[in-house]
Structures are given as structure tokens and as C-alpha cells.
Amino acid sequence: MTKETLTITDNRTGRTFELPVTHDTINAMDLRQIKVNDDDFGMLSYDPGFKNTASTKSTITYIDGGKGILRYRGYPIEQLAEKSNFLEVAYLTMFGELPNQEQYDKWAYEIRHHTFVHENIKRLMEAFRHDAHPMGMFISVVAALSTFYPEARNIFDEKDRMKQIVRLIAKVPTIAAFSYRHSRGLPYVYPDNDLSYTGNFLNMLDKMTQVRYEPDPILARALDVLFILHVDHEQNCGTATMRVIGSSNTDPYSAMAGAAAALYGPLHGGANEAVLRMLLEIGDVKNVPAFVEGVKKRERLLMGFGHRVYKNYDPRAQILKSYADKVFEATERNPLLDIALELERIALEDDFFVERNLYPNVDFYSGIIYQAMGFPIAMFPVLFAIPRTVGWLAQWVELLNDKEQKIARPRQIFLGEDERDFVLMENR
Numbered sequence: 001m002t003k004e005t006l007t008i009t010d011n012r013t014g015r016t017f018e019l020p021v022t023h024d025t026i027n028a029m030d031l032r033q034i035k036v037n038d039d040d041f042g043m044l045s046y047d048p049g050f051k052n053t054a055s056t057k058s059t060i061t062y063i064d065g066g067k068g069i070l071r072y073r074g075y076p077i078e079q080l081a082e083k084s085n086f087l088e089v090a091y092l093t094m095f096g097e098l099p100n101q102e103q104y105d106k107w108a109y110e111i112r113h114h115t116f117v118h119e120n121i122k123r124l125m126e127a128f129r130h131d132a133h134p135m136g137m138f139i140s141v142v143a144a145l146s147t148f149y150p151e152a153r154n155i156f157d158e159k160d161r162m163k164q165i166v167r168l169i170a171k172v173p174t175i176a177a178f179s180y181r182h183s184r185g186l187p188y189v190y191p192d193n194d195l196s197y198t199g200n201f202l203n204m205l206d207k208m209t210q211v212r213y214e215p216d217p218i219l220a221r222a223l224d225v226l227f228i229l230h231v232d233h234e235q236n237c238g239t240a241t242m243r244v245i246g247s248s249n250t251d252p253y254s255a256m257a258g259a260a261a262a263l264y265g266p267l268h269g270g271a272n273e274a275v276l277r278m279l280l281e282i283g284d285v286k287n288v289p290a291f292v293e294g295v296k297k298r299e300r301l302l303m304g305f306g307h308r309v310y311k312n313y314d315p316r317a318q319i320l321k322s323y324a325d326k327v328f329e330a331t332e333r334n335p336l337l338d339i340a341l342e343l344e345r346i347a348l349e350d351d352f353f354v355e356r357n358l359y360p361n362v363d364f365y366s367g368i369i370y371q372a373m374g375f376p377i378a379m380f381p382v383l384f385a386i387p388r389t390v391g392w393l394a395q396w397v398e399l400l401n402d403k404e405q406k407i408a409r410p411r412q413i414f415l416g417e418d419e420r421d422f423v424l425m426e427n428r
């Protein structure tokens, strides 16, 4: 019978320690007993960027980076993208099981009837310049919502907590659409609660003088699939931020504003915007080889490529690549797709990328599709934040229910100055 332990010998003292192994993991706190002197603090592990550190146990999303597997609550992303819809996947992610018809109808009704925001939110958005980045507006408004719902601080009252979860999932498309309309100098369009989640989003984005807006079903479905693909992705930077902020027991609006701020970064959810700007800069397929050479010389990153977990093709990128053609039937073929396909062809053959396991990730194709659908590039990270709201909230609830969790407070290796006395100005 093999022993589920790790034996460590500290060669500084000759002492041996036996650490229990569970889920192929050791508990970092078990390292603290390893000391040279009894009054030492004890051993730490050093892991910048948390490349090899589990911060939580979770049952929400499973990723196998080597095999390119992604499952929400055990269901493969490919099946969910093909057979489900965003609100159903949101229910699954939040509650752990697919809803029956009655559960689904109640959930969809709840979400569709909390889409309005307080009228003061419009005045708050008026304070932004016309060219304010919509993600900056999104983050600000989400944080501001915490002031409209003070009961959100009752995070351990399940009824109050669920009310905020429904409000956030329901209102993020409204906030996104209002920020888009603000940037275009157009009047805000109020939600139409008889439309689907994505149909209503298109309505609030595009409605002009029509008495009633009829969303294009192909585009509404394409958005639904895009939203499904972006719902959750285990402990990514934005979700880890949601958990770190949530671990101080703050309200979900404040925690989610921080998560959205992390997502905004070009190395994370802001990569879809950066991909488009990269493709526009390349401008023509004939310029791709020179651009790739620049990447290999470390002059810049190939945005939309690489991933901390996937060392194979991101399954979401596979689905998006196949979906692009469907969207282009309803819009028009995006010429940038040819540049993207050439970039991918070269990268998948070139040792520089192959040796580093750099494959297209979810952000590589999503931007091309969003642009073909008419979204301005600056809206792309907001389009990522809308569906990821579900993942952030599901992970936040899991954090609150996890008795092993404590306030996040990492340690450090101090390499600074030893104690020294203050020197008066005249003596410096």
C-alpha cells in the first residue's frame, strides 16, 4: 500500500519531515515546521504569479491544459456551446446542476426583470468624457452599484446575496450598453424584458427610431455562444482577484469591480482588444512574416496567443474559429480574419511558438467576431466581463461557503535594508 506522503530531508539540519499528500498536493502550511533554529519563522514556498499554487478547492470549472479540456460543472464546453444558452449555463454555473423547465423559467424571469439601473446611474455616466474607455465606465458603475444596494453587505444572508447576484447578472448588459451609447452620443435605450438576454443586449445597443427592436437571431445566438464560452475559467487573474477581495468579506459589487479591473489588462481579458489593434497594425497578410520576426526578437507579444494553463489549443478558440464563418454569413467577412489565419498558420509551424506551447487562446478569434458584429474595439473587454460576471459570482459564493478559506494575505521574502537609524536632513 503506497503511503500518501512526501518525505523531505532538510540537508541544513539532517532532519527529515513527512508531509501528507492529498489531491497530489501538499499543504503549504506543513512546510513551516522545517526550520534551522527553533525560533525561525519556518519554510515558505516562493511562487510569483502563483504558477504552481492552488489557492482553493473548487467544483465549478475543470481545465486540462495539456488536453485542451474545459468543463463547467462536468459538462464539456463544446456541448454547452452547441446545445445550451447563456442563461441556462449561468444557472448551471451558479447552482451546479442543469435546471428543469420550471427552474429555468423562474431564473430567466428573475434575470429579465432586474435589467433596469437606478436613474442616477445615467447621471453618473454623464460625468465621463465622450471618449472614456467603456471598461473604465463599467468598473466605475459596478462599484457605484454598491452604494445603491447597501444590503449587499449582508453577504452571509443567502436571500440578500442572491438578490445581488441576480441584479449583477441582469444589469451588466445594461451598463455595457449605456457605456456604448454614451461613447456614441446616443440616447440610452431601456431594456425590453420580453427579449432574450442577448437579444435585449442588442436592443439596448442598436435600437434607434424603431417602435420595437427585432434582434438578428443569428447575431443574438452568436453572442449567446460567445457568452457561454466566457462564463468561467477556474482561478484566472480576474477570478483570483474576485476571491482575494471577497475574502475580506466586502460586498459583491466592490469585489466584482476589482475583478473587472484585473480583466481589463491586455495580458488578460483586454487581450481581445489588443489582438484587434495588432491585426489592424499588421494591416495585410504580406506583413505577417515581418511581424512574427519582431515577436521572435521579443520586441512584442503575439496577442491572443499563449496561456498559463492551456499548453495546447484553447478549446474556446477552436469553437470560435468554427463559429466565425456563421457570423460572417450574417455580417460580412472580416478581412482581418485572413491575417489572423496566416498568423496562426505560421505560429503553429514555427519552433519559437511550438517550443513555448503558444497556441491561439479565447481572445484570438473573439475580437474578429465582435468587430464583424459591429462592436467598437474598446467594447471588447466589456463583452468579456458581461458573461464572466457569472463565473466571478459563482466562485465568490464558493469562497464564502468554504470553511477552509481565510482573508487572503500572502507572505514575502524580505531582501531590504536591515534596521538603521533616521538621519536628519542636515546630516545627509
Ligand code: SDX
Binding pocket: 049, 232, 233, 235, 236, 237, 266, 267, 268, 269, 271, 295, 300, 301, 302, 303, 304, 305, 306, 307, 308, 309, 356, 358, 361, 362, 363
Ligand atoms: C485570458 O488564466 C486564464 O484562464 C485567462 C483566460 C480566462 O478565460 O480568464 O483564459 C483569458 O486572459 C487569455 C490570455 C489572453 N492574453 C493574451 O493573449 C496576451 C498574450 N499572451 C501572453 O501575455 C501570455 O501567454 C500569458 C499572459 C497569457 C501567459 O503568460 P505566462 O503563463 O506567464 O507565460 P510566460 O509569460 O512565462 O511565457 C512563457 C514563454 C516566455 O518566453 P521565454 O522567456 O520562456 O523564452 O512564452 C513567451 C514568453 O516570453 N510568450 C510569448 C507569448 N506568451 C508567452 N511570446 C510571444 N507572444 C506571446 N503571446
